[in-house]
Amino acid sequence: MNNKLLRVGTIYLPVTNVERSADWYESKLGAVVTYKDKDKAIINLADISFFLVKSAPEQxxxxxxxxxxxxxxxxxxxxxxxxxxxxxxxxxxxxxxxxxxxxxxxxxxxxxxxxxxxxxxxxxxxxxxxxxxxx
The missing domain is CATH 3.10.180.10 (2,3-Dihydroxybiphenyl 1,2-Dioxygenase, domain 1)
Structure with missing residues:
Protein backbone atom coordinates (compact mmCIF):
# COMPACT_ATOMS: atom_id res chain seq x y z
CA MET A 1 0.00 0.00 0.00
CA ASN A 2 1.23 3.46 -0.91
CA ASN A 3 0.42 5.89 1.89
CA LYS A 4 0.92 9.31 0.34
CA LEU A 5 -1.23 12.23 -0.69
CA LEU A 6 -2.22 11.75 -4.33
CA ARG A 7 -4.01 14.91 -5.44
CA VAL A 8 -5.98 17.95 -4.38
CA GLY A 9 -9.65 17.06 -4.65
CA THR A 10 -11.46 20.13 -3.36
CA ILE A 11 -10.65 23.76 -2.66
CA TYR A 12 -12.94 25.86 -0.45
CA LEU A 13 -13.47 29.53 -1.26
CA PRO A 14 -15.29 32.08 0.89
CA VAL A 15 -18.01 34.05 -0.92
CA THR A 16 -20.66 36.48 0.30
CA ASN A 17 -23.39 35.55 -2.18
CA VAL A 18 -23.43 31.91 -3.31
CA GLU A 19 -25.86 32.44 -6.22
CA ARG A 20 -23.96 35.42 -7.62
CA SER A 21 -20.58 33.72 -7.23
CA ALA A 22 -21.69 30.45 -8.84
CA ASP A 23 -23.10 32.41 -11.78
CA TRP A 24 -19.88 34.45 -12.05
CA TYR A 25 -17.61 31.39 -12.09
CA GLU A 26 -19.87 29.76 -14.66
CA SER A 27 -20.22 32.74 -17.01
CA LYS A 28 -16.74 34.27 -16.66
CA LEU A 29 -14.50 31.22 -16.19
CA GLY A 30 -16.53 28.40 -17.74
CA ALA A 31 -16.99 26.46 -14.50
CA VAL A 32 -19.67 23.78 -14.30
CA VAL A 33 -22.03 24.16 -11.34
CA THR A 34 -22.88 20.69 -9.99
CA TYR A 35 -24.69 21.65 -6.76
CA LYS A 36 -26.07 24.79 -5.18
CA ASP A 37 -28.05 25.71 -2.07
CA LYS A 38 -28.27 28.89 0.02
CA ASP A 39 -25.00 28.23 1.88
CA LYS A 40 -22.72 26.64 -0.70
CA ALA A 41 -22.18 25.72 -4.33
CA ILE A 42 -19.95 23.08 -5.87
CA ILE A 43 -18.30 23.99 -9.14
CA ASN A 44 -15.87 22.09 -11.33
CA LEU A 45 -13.09 24.16 -12.87
CA ALA A 46 -9.64 23.20 -14.15
CA ASP A 47 -10.11 19.55 -13.16
CA ILE A 48 -10.77 20.45 -9.49
CA SER A 49 -13.93 20.80 -7.42
CA PHE A 50 -14.36 24.14 -5.67
CA PHE A 51 -16.82 24.66 -2.83
CA LEU A 52 -18.07 28.24 -2.75
CA VAL A 53 -19.02 28.68 0.91
CA LYS A 54 -21.14 31.56 2.20
CA SER A 55 -18.89 33.58 4.51
CA ALA A 56 -18.64 36.91 6.26
CA PRO A 57 -18.15 39.93 3.94
CA GLU A 58 -14.56 40.58 5.04
CA GLN A 59 -13.42 37.01 4.30
Missing amino acids: NANFYDIYGDERFSLTFEVNGLKALETIYHDFHEKGVTIGVIENRGHIGRNFVFYDPDGNKFDVWSELSPSYKGRN
Missing part, protein backbone atom coordinates in the same frame (compact mmCIF):
# COMPACT_ATOMS: atom_id res chain seq x y z
CA ASN A 60 -11.44 35.92 1.26
CA ALA A 61 -8.75 33.35 0.49
CA ASN A 62 -5.90 35.86 0.17
CA PHE A 63 -3.10 36.33 2.66
CA TYR A 64 -0.34 38.87 3.30
CA ASP A 65 3.34 38.04 3.15
CA ILE A 66 5.97 39.34 5.56
CA TYR A 67 6.30 42.54 3.48
CA GLY A 68 2.58 43.31 3.61
CA ASP A 69 1.89 42.32 0.00
CA GLU A 70 -1.42 40.59 -0.67
CA ARG A 71 -0.85 37.09 -2.07
CA PHE A 72 -2.96 34.53 -3.88
CA SER A 73 -3.04 30.93 -2.73
CA LEU A 74 -3.81 29.34 -6.09
CA THR A 75 -2.21 29.42 -9.55
CA PHE A 76 -3.97 28.15 -12.66
CA GLU A 77 -1.80 26.92 -15.52
CA VAL A 78 -2.34 27.32 -19.25
CA ASN A 79 -0.39 25.80 -22.11
CA GLY A 80 1.96 28.54 -23.33
CA LEU A 81 2.19 32.29 -23.75
CA LYS A 82 -0.35 32.42 -26.59
CA ALA A 83 -2.90 30.64 -24.36
CA LEU A 84 -2.13 33.06 -21.53
CA GLU A 85 -2.65 36.07 -23.80
CA THR A 86 -5.88 34.60 -25.19
CA ILE A 87 -7.40 33.97 -21.76
CA TYR A 88 -6.19 37.39 -20.58
CA HIS A 89 -8.08 39.10 -23.43
CA ASP A 90 -11.12 36.86 -22.86
CA PHE A 91 -11.20 37.82 -19.18
CA HIS A 92 -10.85 41.49 -20.11
CA GLU A 93 -13.77 41.27 -22.55
CA LYS A 94 -15.92 39.54 -19.90
CA GLY A 95 -15.20 42.29 -17.36
CA VAL A 96 -13.08 40.19 -15.00
CA THR A 97 -10.82 42.31 -12.79
CA ILE A 98 -7.28 41.48 -13.97
CA GLY A 99 -3.74 42.70 -13.40
CA VAL A 100 -1.11 43.14 -16.08
CA ILE A 101 0.82 40.30 -17.71
CA GLU A 102 4.06 40.12 -15.74
CA ASN A 103 7.57 38.79 -16.11
CA ARG A 104 8.43 37.63 -12.58
CA GLY A 105 11.96 36.54 -13.42
CA HIS A 106 11.21 32.87 -14.01
CA ILE A 107 10.11 30.90 -17.05
CA GLY A 108 6.78 32.01 -18.52
CA ARG A 109 4.51 34.92 -17.75
CA ASN A 110 1.72 35.46 -15.22
CA PHE A 111 -1.24 37.65 -14.44
CA VAL A 112 -3.63 37.84 -11.51
CA PHE A 113 -7.41 38.11 -11.48
CA TYR A 114 -10.09 38.52 -8.83
CA ASP A 115 -13.55 37.09 -8.28
CA PRO A 116 -16.42 39.34 -7.05
CA ASP A 117 -15.42 38.75 -3.40
CA GLY A 118 -11.81 39.74 -3.93
CA ASN A 119 -10.40 36.21 -3.98
CA LYS A 120 -7.14 36.64 -5.86
CA PHE A 121 -5.88 34.02 -8.34
CA ASP A 122 -2.81 33.69 -10.52
CA VAL A 123 -2.53 32.39 -14.09
CA TRP A 124 0.82 31.05 -15.34
CA SER A 125 1.73 30.36 -18.95
CA GLU A 126 3.51 27.09 -18.20
CA LEU A 127 2.03 23.67 -17.59
CA SER A 128 3.70 21.56 -14.92
CA PRO A 129 5.80 18.83 -16.57
CA SER A 130 3.86 16.03 -14.84
CA TYR A 131 0.55 17.40 -16.14
CA LYS A 132 1.93 18.07 -19.64
CA GLY A 133 3.03 14.42 -19.80
CA ARG A 134 -0.55 13.23 -19.26
CA ASN A 135 -1.96 14.95 -22.34
